[in-house]
Amino acid sequence: MDMDTLLNENGMTDDGCFHMLVTGRTGSGKSSLINALTGRKLCRVGCGGPVTQDIRDYVWDVVREDAGGRETIRTVITDVPGFGEKGRHEERQAAMLDRLSSTHLILLVVGAPDRAWELERSFIQEVLARDPDFPILVVANKIDLMTPVRQWNPRSMDLEHPSSEKERNIAAWTEALRRACNIRARRLFPVCSGEGFEDAESRYGLEALKQGMVEAVPDARKAMLARIMNVKLDKDSTADGIIWSAAVSASLAAATPIPIADMVAITSIQAGMIVALAHTYNCTMTLGTAAGLVGTAGCAVGGRMLFQALVKFIPGLGTVGGAVLGAAVAGPLTLTLGYSFRDLFAGGNFRPTAEEIQQRMEKNRKKAEAQASALNMAAGRRSGRGENA
Template sequence: MAEDIGKIIEAAITKAIKDRGQVNILIAGKTGVGKSTLINAVFQGNFATTGQGRPVTKKTREIKKEDIPLTLFDTRGLELKDYRETFKELENFVKNKNNDSNPMHHIHMAWICIDEGSRRVEDAEIELCELLAGYMPVIGVITKASSDEGFRMKVLELLKPAKNVVRVNSIPKILDDGYIIKPSGLHELVELAMEIVPEAQKNAFVAAQKVSIEQKKNKSHAIVVASATSAAATGAIPIPFSDALILVPIQIGMLAGITAVFGFELKKAFLSTLVSSTITAGSATLIGKSIVSNLFKMFPGIGSVAGGAISASTASAITIAFGEAYIAALAFLLKDKDISEVSESDILKEFKKRYLGKR
């Protein structure tokens, strides 16, 4: 059984990583505009500081970090007099990327960053927006936002091809009079990015970003629904409790998918511990009779388990309760913590508490 579970977990991890995919974003802006601060505020893992970078053109660096399904292309040189030469090189690079037969290698959107304090939009920024919009959706990001005074409307007017323009203050800022401007605009930026990123990249973006727990929950709910549908199909012919472990692969796949979308590292050892402590713990599985009895209190419309078998509706309800408990546990742990501050033992303890009622 342990060997079978190990293979199931390996297959679930492989599928979850494939389903999550990869998102690639080009971020452009003049030196000092605050791109690194923005990147670290939006994405997990202190990405701009600790990610590995390599040059892909004279003025563009590719930044990656292991276990985060995100690649950033940081483009500089907008302040240079010969920026058009830089743009030609950049356009060739973008064209080659987006002509790749694998959509995961494409650049899926661009953010053009403009410092609000400058109060002006340069020709280079306008031309870059027009160039990039021919290959991908573009968002204008006004950084270090503290006092709009009509500047956003000006940027919107000049960056005509941009999908929208968002004012962002990535970190707290103390003004001369001691007033503190709190971080703002990050949720709006993430929501806009989710609207325009291709469907196949949405899970990757949700996993990489750390601003919106709701986005992580929404995508995870979809995984639970799909898993519950599979469980219902499995239970269409009533399953004897003794054979109920055939639902385990569905539930393991669901766990792996939710873990991936929340942005946690998918490790076989962790999932093995999670599975052995919940789904298959000491033969008193989550799909045992005692659990089903407790579930009836949560789902009064299910009815009774006739003949000691799991029906389609019961299999679906169990899977939903299982998945939603895991989502609630992860969301609770990330409410006031960075993902790097949440341990595997924290996840296991919170999940078991929420599903099995263990304190």
């Protein structure tokens, strides 16, 4: 079986796009928000009435030039109408939940000064019940409409230390919204996206929202979204998060008592990790190229991985001993790979030789093995995940 087939079977391939879903009640300002975030007139903007009648996918292409050359990053923004509308809400909510597995981020837009939030709370609960870590953010939009309406000066707005009547009213409304939706403060962003595309002077909070979007998505997607939104990252910190998350996933994959299958899953995880690391350091890389690098690196330690797979055929070891031993190797091995490619990519070496990879792996092996206990604890916590709103 070739590597492309292995990656396909383990869900590592996708269409290469970042998928974002935007929903909210009629008049909440979804279309204005999308236009403001993208800097494009992607959506028609109305004056309070329903503009979008059907679910629509808007394509937004961002071109970046960097160490990896010229790159076009595509974002697909799905605008879902009908939230809270009689006869449409249940159908549209079901449609959004069906898309959850192919969506990377949800923005739930709430327009001020609305205070009927039960459906928003219910939707958030439905999403987090399916995936407690899913990145869903609440955008508290149109905060300029809080009283006194005419007193709107976004440049002097300070919602962390509200002193004016308008600031206090906005802060109180957003806090009430946060409590009603039962979410943490890091999931809610007060914003004014402006009434029209040219209304840039009235906008507020968009840069904080963009930063929050990047921080909310999984580590493997951070670099991609940061490049789309033109948000600066702490590259090394982001890379370390990607590596640790992949190592935990590899540990969990290796714990399965199914011979050989865990090797396929682990290879997929490691290839995805390398793609994300390359993106973090401004280089576009395909999964096929990353899988090739995993194979090159695996020549130095492939015997150990093969041994773990073979152990699972031995009666008595296949269900307990082999599984534990496999997890103990897969996690630190993934850490070693991750640290090694992070070092290479950070130095601008995106086409390392087998010798260069091996040298880096020897350098990082002891560091990774020293983290085995912490890795095992992290894998245990993930396998028994709880609410993380």
